Amino acid sequence: MTATVIPPTLPGRFLLGSAPEFQRDTLHLLLESRKLGEFVRMYYGPFRLYIVNTPDLAHEVLVEKAASFYKTTVLKQVLEPAVGSGLFTNDGDSWRQQRRLAQPAFHTKRIAAYADVMVQFAHELAERWHDQQPLDVEHEMAGVTMQIVSKTLFDAHVTQEDKTGQAVATVLRLADQRFNRILQIPEWLPTPENRRMKEAIQHLDELIQGFIDERRASKEDKGDLLSMMIAATDDENGARMSDKQLRDEVMTVFGAGHETTAVTLTWAFYALSQHPEVEAKLHQELDSVLSGRLPTFEDLPKLVYTEKVIKETMRLYPPAWSVTREPIVPVRLADKYDVKKGEVLMVNIYGIHRDERYFPDAQRFDPERWTPENEKAMHRYQYLPFGAGPRICIGNTFAMMEARLVLATLAQRFRLTLAPDQAVVPNRVFTLRPRHGMRMIAHVRQPMPQPLI
Ligand code: HEM
Numbered sequence: 341m342t343a344t345v346i347p348p349t350l351p352g353r354f355l356l357g358s359a360p361e362f363q364r365d366t367l368h369l370l371l372e373s374r375k376l377g378e379f380v381r382m383y384y385g386p387f388r389l390y391i392v393n394t395p396d397l398a399h400e401v402l403v404e405k406a407a408s409f410y411k412t413t414v415l416k417q418v419l420e421p422a423v424g425s426g427l428f429t430n431d432g433d434s435w436r437q438q439r440r441l442a443q444p445a446f447h448t449k450r451i452a453a454y455a456d457v458m459v460q461f462a463h464e465l466a467e468r469w470h471d472q473q474p475l476d477v478e479h480e481m482a483g484v485t486m487q488i489v490s491k492t493l494f495d496a497h498v499t500q501e502d503k504t505g506q507a508v509a510t511v512l513r514l515a516d517q518r519f520n521r522i523l524q525i526p527e528w529l530p531t532p533e534n535r536r537m538k539e540a541i542q543h544l545d546e547l548i549q550g551f552i553d554e555r556r557a558s559k560e561d562k563g564d565l566l567s568m569m570i571a572a573t574d575d576e577n578g579a580r581m582s583d584k585q586l587r588d589e590v591m592t593v594f595g596a597g598h599e600t601t602a603v604t605l606t607w608a609f610y611a612l613s614q615h616p617e618v619e620a621k622l623h624q625e626l627d628s629v630l631s632g633r634l635p636t637f638e639d640l641p642k643l644v645y646t647e648k649v650i651k652e653t654m655r656l657y658p659p660a661w662s663v664t665r666e667p668i669v670p671v672r673l674a675d676k677y678d679v680k681k682g683e684v685l686m687v688n689i690y691g692i693h694r695d696e697r698y699f700p701d702a703q704r705f706d707p708e709r710w711t712p713e714n715e716k717a718m719h720r721y722q723y724l725p726f727g728a729g730p731r732i733c734i735g736n737t738f739a740m741m742e743a744r745l746v747l748a749t750l751a752q753r754f755r756l757t758l759a760p761d762q763a764v765v766p767n768r769v770f771t772l773r774p775r776h777g778m779r780m781i782a783h784v785r786q787p788m789p790q791p792l793i
Contacts (some may be wrong), residue, residue: 357383487590
C-alpha cells in the first residue's frame with residue numbers, strides 16, 4: 341500500500357474555512373477547485389469536505405466503491421422531515437428493497453404511457469400563451485412539470501396556484517435555505533420557518549394518505565406510479581410497501597420529479613434564445629418530423645436534435661450541480677487519498693461538465709457534440725446529469741422523455757427571447773437555477789397544432 345497523500349486544500353478563513361466563499365458563489369469555487377487538483381480538500385466551518393474533480397474518481401465513489409458510502413447526514417437532516425426515508429434519503433438494505441420495489445414503475449414500457457399526458461399539459465400551456473407575452477419561464481416550466489408529475493404519479497390535478505402546489509414549493513424553498521446553513525435549527529423549535537414547514541408537510545401528508553386510502557379501498561389500477569408501487573412485491577422476499585413507505589416515496593418523487601425537469605427546460609429556452617443557429621436547426625427538425633401536429637412517444641427516436649439540445653443543456657446547466665456522499669467506513673481513493681468515516685465528498689458535476697479536458701470548447705453551447713461517435717469516445721463518467729452507479733436517478737428515462745416532449749411541443753409553436761433587462765446568472769440552490777429568474781417574451785411561430793384525439 342502506498343503512503344497517504346494529503347490532497348491540496350482550498351484557502352480558507354480561521355474557523356469558517358471556505359464556508360463564506362462557498363455560500364457566496366459555490367459554482368465559482370467549484371470551477372476554481374479544479375485548478376488545485378483531482379481531489380481537493382476544503383473546510384466548511386468545522387466540517388471537512390472533499391471535492392471530486394475527475395470522472396475516474398467520480399466512478400470510484402459512485403460506482404466501484406458505492407457500497408462504502410451513504411447519503412450525507414446534512415442531506416438527511418434537511419430532507420427527512422419532508423420525504424422521510426424515501427429513495428433519495430434512504431440507505432443500506434432498506435434502500436435496496438425500496439429501489440427493487442419502485443424500479444418497475446419507472447420502466448420505459450410503463451413510462452411510455454405517460455407521453456400523452458406530458459404533451460397534453462404542454463399543449464394546454466401553449467394555448468395559454470400568446471404572441472408578445474412576457475413570461476416568467478421558470479414559473480411556467482415548474483407549473484407544467486408539477487401537473488405532469490402529479491397526474492402520472494397519483495392521477496391528481498395539482499397546479500402551482502392551489503394549496504398543494506404551494507405546499508410543495510414551500511418545502512423545496514425551505515429545504516434550500518436549510519442546506520445553506522452551517523448548523524441546523526432543531527425541528528422542535530417553534531420558529532416561524534419550522535411552523536411553515538410543518539404546515540406544508542401536514543397538508544401534503546393528508547393529501548397523499550387520502551390517495552393511498554382511496555386506492556387501497558378501490559383496488560383499482562389507475563396505471564399511475566402509485567398503483568404500481570402499491571401492487572409491487574419484492575421478488576426476493578415477497579415484501580410490499582407499507583403506507584409509510586408509500587407516503588415517503590410519493591413525497592420523494594413529488595419533490596425530485598418536477599423542479600429538476602423544470603430547470604432543464606428553463607435553461608434550454610435560455611440557451612436557444614442565445615444561439616439562433618441552434619434554435620433554427622431545432623425548429624427545422626420539429627417542422628419536418630411533426631409537420632404541425634403534436635409529438636407522440638413514437639416520434640421520440642426521430643427527434644434526434646431535440647435530444648441533443650436537452651443533453652447539451654444539462655451539460656452546461658446540470659440541475660443536480662453536485663452529488664454528495666459520506667463514507668460509512670474509512671475509504672482509500674485513487675490508491676492514495678484516505679477519507680474518514682463521516683467526512684463529506686462532493687462530486688463536482690458542474691465542474692466536470694465544464695472541463696476542457698473532457699469537453700473541448702467547454703463553455704460553448706454546442707448540441708452537435710452529442711454525436712454517437714463523440715459519445716462513444718467520452719469517458720463514461722464525464723457526463724453525470726443523473727448521477728451514476730446504483731443510486732443513479734430512477735426517473736432519468738421519465739425526465740428525458742418529458743424534457744424532449746415538452747420542449748418539442750412548446751418550441752414548435754413559440755420562440756422565446758430573453759427580456760431586454762434580464763441578467764442571467766446560474767445559481768446553485770438545491771438545483772441549478774437562474775439567480776435573477778428567467779423573464780422571456782413569447783413569439784408565435786406557427787398556428788397551434790391540433791391534438792391527435
Ligand atoms: C432533468 C431531470 C432530473 C435530474 C437532472 C435528476 C437528477 C438526479 C440525480 C443526479 C440523482 C442522484 C442523486 C445522488 O446520487 O445523490 C437523482 C436521484 C433520484 N431522482 Fe432524479 N433527476 C431528474 C428527474 C427525476 C424525475 C422526473 C424523477 C421521478 C419521477 C426523479 C426521481 C429521483 C429519485 C427517486 C432519486 C433517488 C434514487 C435513489 O437513490 O435510488 N428524478 N436524480
